[in-house]
Structures are given as structure tokens and as C-alpha cells.
Amino acid sequence: xxxxxxxxGSGLDDPAFVEDVRDHSPTTEYGPPSGPIRCGVISGVEVxxxxxxxxxxxxxxxxxxxxxxIRALAGLGCAAILATTAVGSLRDEIRRxxxxxxxxxxxxxxxxxxxxxxxxxPGNPVHTSMADPFDARLRGILCDNAERLGYxxxxxxxxxxxxxxxxxxxxxxxLFRQWGADVINMSIATEAALAxxxxxxxxxxxxxxxxxxxxxxxxxxxxxxxxxxxxxNAERVTKLLTESVKEVARIxxxxxxxxxx
Numbered sequence: 001x002x003x004x005x006x007x008x009g010s011g012l013d014d015p016a017f018v019e020d021v022r023d024h025s026p027t028t029e030y031g032p033p034s035g036p037i038r039c040g041v042i043s044g045v046e047v048x049x050x051x052x053x054x055x056x057x058x059x060x061x062x063x064x065x066x067x068x069x070i071r072a073l074a075g076l077g078c079a080a081i082l083a084t085t086a087v088g089s090l091r092d093e094i095r096r097x098x099x100x101x102x103x104x105x106x107x108x109x110x111x112x113x114x115x116x117x118x119x120x121x122p123g124n125p126v127h128t129s130m131a132d133p134f135d136a137r138l139r140g141i142l143c144d145n146a147e148r149l150g151y152x153x154x155x156x157x158x159x160x161x162x163x164x165x166x167x168x169x170x171x172x173x174x175l176f177r178q179w180g181a182d183v184i185n186m187s188i189a190t191e192a193a194l195a196x197x198x199x200x201x202x203x204x205x206x207x208x209x210x211x212x213x214x215x216x217x218x219x220x221x222x223x224x225x226x227x228x229x230x231x232x233n234a235e236r237v238t239k240l241l242t243e244s245v246k247e248v249a250r251i252x253x254x255x256x257x258x259x260x261x
Contacts, residue, residue, distance in 0.1 A: 002252040003039070003046045004245045005078035005200075007069065007191065017238050018042055018049055026075055030067040034059055037072060043242055045249040048076045052083075052187060061164035061186035062111055070194045071116075079252035080138060080201040082244065083191060084237055086230050087159060087183035088167075088212035088221055090176055094183060097233045099153040099240070100206040101142045103134050106160040106181055107189035114190045116197050126197075133192045138203035138248065145243045151236055157182040159206065161189035167221050173214035184212055205237055 018040035025036050038049040050069055053059045073081060087100065094100060107114070117126045139155075146153040160176045162168060164186035168176070176184060188204055195202035209229040213220035 002079035002249065003048050003077045004042075004248050004252075005073040005076075005081040006047055006049045006241060006245075007073075007081060007083040008049060008051050017242055018047065024048075024076065026072045028068045028071040028075065030071055031065055033069045033072040034064055037076060039076065043246050045245045047245060048073055048078055052085075052191075062109075064187065064190075066187075066190045066194055067113065067116060070191070070198050070200065074198055074200060078200065080135070080248050081195055081203075082138065082142075082241060082248065083188070083202065083204045084241070085185050085188055085204060085206050086209045086226050087185045087206040088210045089183055089208040090160075090173065090212060090214065091182050094154060094157070094208050095152070096208055096210065096229050097152070098208045099146055099151055099236070100157040100159075100183055100208065101139050101146070101153065101155055102159050102183075102188065102204045102206055103132070103139060103156040104158040105133055105189040105192055106158060106176075106179060107193070108160050108176075109163045109190060111163060112190050114193045116194065128193075128197045130193060130196060133189075133196055134203050135201035137251065138201055138244075141244050141247045142203055142205060142240065145240055145247075149236075149239060149243065151240065154182075157206065159183050159185055159188050159204075162186055168212055170213050173212045176212075177214060183208060205240060207233055207237060 021038050021040040023036040024039055035051055035055045143155045158181050160181035209226045210221040211218045
């Protein structure tokens with residue numbers, strides 16, 4: 001079986017559910033990844049776990065080495081990537097602690113390199129399709145398992161990714177709602193675009209931790225509240241990943257055939 005990559009977001013950087021852990025510190029043409037990649041076993045499946053913001057969460061969203069992270073996971077033989085992230089809800093119906101299996105993104109970042117293609121080979125421009133940035137097969141596995149486990153979840157959702165590290169103004173939060181965004185965060189659009197360019201199937205389990213700042217009757221989002229809500233609900237995310245990696249590994253060969261990797 002091929003490895004399954006897992007990129008952990010806020011509150012899920014170092015889960016204890018990985019067995020036989022071996023740390024790797026690879027290098028890539030884009031520099032080192034965010035930190036050591038922990039290779040081990042979940043439910044009998046080889047995985048490679050990477051904390052997006054570094055071992056001690058020292059990397060702000062705009063300084064995460066996204067290209068190195070994706071390239072390093074590819075170099076370790078990851079056939080697919082499952083990611084986790086904390087998000088702010090832009091909808092009443094997406095409550096604190098709800099899981100959202102994202103299907104679209106809006107990229108509102110400004111200062112990042114979100115492509116591997118800084119130049120084109122003569123006569124060979126590369127323009128990657130991004131109509132459906134999150135892999136439907138992986139999303140289906142996550143949705144099926146979330147439903148089976150009885151979790152409150154939303155089978156689709158549009159995330160708007162902002163530059164950070166600051167949070168939104170109220171005017172921005174209202175604007176994102178008008179655009180049709182359902183949740184907001186600071187990392188996923190960049191990561192999803194690079195995974196698509198690399199030909200690695202990618203999907204995200206997003207956990208709603210707050211209401212950003214659009215709700216007049218709610219305290220605007222704060223970092224301490226994000227960590228508190230994520231910590232209270234992280235067990236469900238880890239359980240969903242544990243159940244899902246087995247199915248992802250079973251169909252990994254199909255991913256290879258479809259992407260010619």
C-alpha cells in the first residue's frame with residue numbers, strides 16, 4: 001500500500017494515534033517543509049504526518065512553506081493527502097464544532113507563491129484545472145465515515161482563504177458571506193492548489209470553531225477560543241481520519257492510474 005499524507009492544522013499537529021513513529025527531515029528544491037514529517041502507522045496503514053505550522057506553531061499562515069510541504073509528502077510516496085483545519089463559520093447553520101467537508105475555495109491571499117510553475121518550458125505552458133479543487137473520491141470517503149460515525153457535518157462548503165495572520169474586519173466578513181463563502185481560514189486555498197498541480201488527490205476536514213466577526217451577538221473571533229473549541233472536538237477529527245485512511249489506502253492504486261503518478 002502507498003502512504004497517506006496527513007497535514008494537521010491548528011490543534012491537531014501531534015496526534016497520539018500514530019504508531020511506530022519515525023521522524024524524517026527531507027529537503028526539497030523549495031527548502032525544508034514546516035518541520036519533521038512523522039511517518040508511522042494508523043489502522044495498519046502507512047501514513048506521513050506533517051504539522052502545517054511547525055512543531056510549536058511558529059509559522060504564520062503566510063510563511064508556511066506550502067510548496068516544500070507538498071513536494072516532501074510526494075517524495076515520501078504519499079498517494080493522497082487528507083488535511084485538517086480550523087475555520088470560522090460564515091453561516092448560522094454551521095455551528096461551533098461542526099465538521100465541513102470542503103468542495104470549493106475562494107483565494108483571497110495576496111503575498112504567496114501558489115504554484116510550482118514559475119516559468120514554462122518553451123511551447124509547453126501549464127495551466128492546471130481548478131474547477132473542483134478537492135478530490136471527490138476522498139470527499140466521499142470522509143462524508144460516508146462522518147455519517148456512519150454519527151457526527152454533525154456538512155457534506156460541502158466553500159472556504160475563503162485570507163492572507164492572515166490578522167482576522168477579518170466586519171466589512172470583509174459580510175463581503176465573504178455575499179460572495180457565497182461558507183467558512184473562512186488562512187491556509188487551504190494555497191495548499192489545495194499546489195496539491196492539484198502536483199497531481200496528488202487532496203481533501204480537507206474543516207472544523208468550525210467560531211463565527212468570524214459577522215454576528216453582532218457574538219464576540220469576534222480570538223485565538224484562544226479557536227484552540228479551546230478545536231481541543232474539545234479534536235477526538236472526532238482523529239477518529240474520522242483513522243476510519244478514512246484505511247479506505248483511502250485501499251483505492252490508492254486507482255489514484256495513481258488516474259493521475260499518471
